[in-house]
Structures are given as structure tokens and as C-alpha cells.
Amino acid sequence: MIEILTPAELDRARDSGALVAEILRTLRNRALVGTNLLAIDEWARALIVEAGASSCYVDYEPSFGRGPFGHYICTAVNDAVLHGKPHDYTLADGDLLTLDLAVSLRGIAADAAISFIVGQTRPAESVALIDTTERALAVGIGAARPGARIGDLSHAIGAVLHGAGYSVNTEFGGHGIGSTMHQDPHIPNTGRPGRGYILRPGLLLALEPWAMVDTDRLTTDTDGWTLRSATGCRTAHSEHTIAITEDGAEVLTASPSVRA
Template sequence: MIEILDPDKLPQARETGALVGHILRTVRDRSTVGTNLLEIDRWAQEMITEAGAQSCYVDYAPSFGRGPFGHYICTAVNDAVLHGLPHDYALADGDLLTLDLAVSLGGVAADSAISFVVGGSRPPESVALIEATERALAAGIAAAGPGARIGDISHAIGKVLRGAGYPINTEFGGHGIGSTMHQDPHVPNTGRPGRGYKLRPGLLLALEPWVMADTARLVTDDDGWTLRSETGCRTAHSEHTIAVTEDGAEILTLPKPA
């Protein structure tokens, strides 16, 4: 299903997106050496509940996971990149942590992810991975607008990631979003320009470039959810929910200014 948001629902989409951005920023700022992933999950639960919002993850049970997910935020560390199931692990200096969060508020969902290094260490490989996904995300957003096609976004993202020297996995990518978290169209992280669904004002998309340093192959943990690089290399993931507008694209998941 491809859902086009009614114009009068855009303010609600902005509110949901700002909440997601706020929670991610708050959790990032609180996450230090020694922070437990289960503590991060509790923080997310408390902030979602306090805002009167609903988690898109707790009851999430797609065909590719061992559902329901049962937690409020995805926490992926180092070689884990997607669907990281929170567990009893204390963060160490230099860990590369990815937080992925989706919530629904007022009938509209928003989805975003950030990757960052914990503590004072800044391993060059980790920094390069994060920066590449952030540049790719910016390129994808810049390619979005009324009349553009999904392939234009995918091509812009893939050009940055390949230019940085990273292989690209196309099993998981961006997606439509609206009254539910995962909708059509699928937005691969590489593709051919001029192909695919033509974007219309009111379309919400969650764009999410993610890469692994030296492989495009994933393996699944015994928990049935956490996806890791096959080689054990480090990974990174950046995501924003955007709204296609009459004159371009608006990022919805930026936190409000502090």
C-alpha cells in the first residue's frame, strides 16, 4: 500500500517526527561508557509513554523476525547494523552504537536512526562509516521531490556509498511510512535514476542508508532479530522520515531546537 498523507495531517507528522528526533537525541546524549542497552530501552519506553505515543516495535512481528520484537528501540553495536534487540550489554569506549526508533502519535508514524561512537575514542573506520551514511542520507533527501522517482533517490544514495568504497546490501532499505511504520514503496540503497514510483506531495518516506565496512552479507543472531555483518566488520546506519512537498522534501525527524 502506498499512502498519501492528507495535507491537514502534515502538522501531526511533524509532531511525531520531532518526538522521534527528541528521543534519539536524548538517548544519544545519555549513552556513555557503562550504559546498558536495556537501560536505553527503558529510557525510550518512558519517553514514548510520557508523550502519549505508541511504540511501533513492541508488537512488531514481520516474517523476517522472530516476533514480537518486545522492545521499544533497536540498539545495534559494532558489527550489528539492523534490528538490534536490546540485551544485557554495557557499552565500552569506542563502541559504534546505532539507535533506530519508530513511534506513532496521533495516527501518524515516524522512523529515524543515528549511529555514533561511545566515549572518547574515535576509530577512523567507524567515523568514516558514519559520515558516509550521513552524506548518503543527505543526497537521498536532496533527490526527493514531486515528480522525482524512487530510483532517483536510490541512485543518489548508492552513488555516495559506492564512492566511499562500501558494498551495498539491497535486502533492507528505506520505505513508505504513514499510518503504519512499513509501507510501499521500497527504497533500495542503490538503483537506476528515472525508474520506479513517481513521488507525489503528501508521500512520507523513511530513507535509511546503511553499510558494512567490507561485506554486503548479513547474518542473524540467535535472538532471531539482530542482523550483523557476516565478516564481523563495523557498520553504520542513518535514517530520517521525510515528507514530499510541493517544492521538495521536508525532514520530519529533526529534534526541535533545545
């Protein structure tokens, strides 16, 4: 299913996106050395409920997961990159943490992810990895406009990831979003320009470049959800929800000071 939002629905999407951005900002500030992942999940729950929103994850039960996810946010550490299920782990100095959050507010969902380093130690490999996914996300957003095709976005993202020396896994990528969290079209993180669905005003997309230092293969934890690099290398993931407008793309999940 591909949804095209009305102007009124787009206004609601802006509210959903602003809420996701604010919750991620708050959680990033609280995620310090010594913080437990289960505490982050509880903080996310409280902030979502306080805002009158609902989590897109608690009852999420796709074919690739094992039962309902059962938590309010994805917390992936170091070699974990996607669908990180919160568990009893205490953050250490130098950990690379990814927070991936999707909420629905007044019937419209928004989805975003941030990767950052906890504490004072900043391994150069982790810094470069995070920077590359953020640059790939910015370039992908820059390619999004009415009349562009999905392949144009995929190609732009992939050019940055490949250019930095990372291989690209295409099992998981970006996606359409709207009244539900995951919709068509699928947006691989590499591809050929000029191919795929033509973007139209009112379309919402979640773009999410992610990369692993030395592999493109994933393994799944025994929890049935958490995806890790097959080699144990570090990983990073950056994501925004954008709306296609008459003029280009509007980033809905950015902080107000940097919203396009």
C-alpha cells in the same frame, strides 16, 4: 499500500517526527560508557509513554523476525546494523552504537536512526563509515521532490556509498511510512535513476542508508532479530522520515535547528 497524507495528517506527522528526534537526542546524550542497552530501552519506553505515543516495535512481527520484537528501540553495536534487539550489554569506550526508533503519535508514525561513537576513542574506520551514511542520507533527501522517482533517490544514495568503497546490500532499505511504520514503496540503497514510483506531495518516506566496512552479507543472531555483518566488520545506519511537499522534501525527524 502507499498513502498520500492530507495537510492535517502531515501536521500530525510533523509532531511524530519531532518526538522521534527529541527522544533520539535525549538517548544519545545518555548513552555513555557503562550504559546498559536494556537501560536505553527502558528510557525509550518511559519517554514514549510520557509523550502519549506508542512504540512501533513492541508488537512488531514481520515475516523476517522471530515473534514480536518486544522492545521499544533497536540498539545495534559495532558489527550489528539492523533490528538490534536490546540485551544485557554494557557500552564500552569506542563502541559504534546505532539507535533506531519508530513511534506513532495520533495515528501517524515516524522513523529515524542515528549512529555514533561512545566515549572518547574514535576509530577512523568508524568515523568514516558514519560520515558516509550521513552524506548518503543528505544526498538522498536532496534528490526527493515531486516528479522524481524512487530510482533517483536510490541512485543518489548508492553513488555516495559505492563512491566511498562500500558494497551495498539491497535486502533492507528505506520505505514508505504513514499510518503504519512499514509501507510501500521500498527504497533500495542503490539503483537506477528514472525508475520506480513517482513521488507526489503528501507522500512520507523513511530513507535509511546503511553500510558495512567490507561485506554486503548479513547474518542473523540467535535472537531471531539482530542483523550483523557476515565478517564481523563495523557497520553504520542513518535514517530520517521525510515528507514530499510542493517544493521538495521536508525532514520531519531532524532537530529543529537543522530541519529543512
